[in-house]
Amino acid sequence: MTLYRLKGVIPAGLYPLLGPVYRLGRRLAARVTTGFTGPHLTPGELERLLIHLGFRSGAVILLHSSMDAVRRAAPAIDPMALIALMRRLLGPEGTLLMPTFPFRGREEEFIRTDPLFNPRRTPSRVGLLTELFRRLPEARRSLHPTHPVAGIGPRADFLLGEHHRGRTYGPTSPFYRLRDCGGRVVGLGTQTESFTIQYVPEELHPRCRNLVFHPDPVPMPVLDGDQRLTCLVYPKKALVDYANVYRAQEILRIEGLM
Numbered sequence: 001m002t003l004y005r006l007k008g009v010i011p012a013g014l015y016p017l018l019g020p021v022y023r024l025g026r027r028l029a030a031r032v033t034t035g036f037t038g039p040h041l042t043p044g045e046l047e048r049l050l051i052h053l054g055f056r057s058g059a060v061i062l063l064h065s066s067m068d069a070v071r072r073a074a075p076a077i078d079p080m081a082l083i084a085l086m087r088r089l090l091g092p093e094g095t096l097l098m099p100t101f102p103f104r105g106r107e108e109e110f111i112r113t114d115p116l117f118n119p120r121r122t123p124s125r126v127g128l129l130t131e132l133f134r135r136l137p138e139a140r141r142s143l144h145p146t147h148p149v150a151g152i153g154p155r156a157d158f159l160l161g162e163h164h165r166g167r168t169y170g171p172t173s174p175f176y177r178l179r180d181c182g183g184r185v186v187g188l189g190t191q192t193e194s195f196t197i198q199y200v201p202e203e204l205h206p207r208c209r210n211l212v213f214h215p216d217p218v219p220m221p222v223l224d225g226d227q228r229l230t231c232l233v234y235p236k237k238a239l240v241d242y243a244n245v246y247r248a249q250e251i252l253r254i255e256g257l258m
Helices: 002-007 014-038 043-053 066-072 079-090 109-114 128-134 158-159 196-204 204-214 240-253
Strands: 060-063 095-099 147-153 184-187 216-224 227-233
Touching: 014 066, 014 079, 014 227, 060 079, 060 128, 066 079, 066 128, 079 095, 095 158, 095 216, 128 147, 147 158, 196 204, 196 240
Parallel strands: 060 095, 060 184
Antiparallel strands: 095 147, 216 227
């Protein structure tokens, strides 16, 4: 939302600079804050925080993360130890999900590279923790070529198994099905603006969908083992169309849907 408001007051030619500048500003602010407060979370305190956020036996959690931010707050924890801690808290009946998107930046630019998505080999570009998680032998990854999600737990098949059969954030997506499992979205070192679930109401609402997403699908190749599939993706419109995105969010807010 902050970026959309900034785009209303600066020349369109400067839009591509907004994302990197904004992320740099957040990193600098985090370092300044750490300089004043100092690292303060012990592993035990981090565990209690996770429990407070909803990590408990049998829970279903979709995690957004920044390992750099976590390490600034809890320097004694490493990525694999954090994954192990979260899985222990969720127990054998719990399910942990993480986004494993293969790009950063604009979806349209990524699609133009005509990538072949291989869930076993295509790396996650949305953080160290997500890449390590999706490489675990027991992890399953959805077949959606632009917004795949990895998961471990008894609900992973239901949440991920049909993601590629529908729209990115639609009823077959893990972002939508999270509700059917009583799931929760948690951010560690992130803000709510990074929560992918916010795009679900934009995808479902007919008027908003036309404002935010391209009407025509783009066929994208997916390699599932020895089988080659084609997935239809409706990419979000370019950032220069910020006015329509903002209008869509206002519609959803007014109607009480977001």
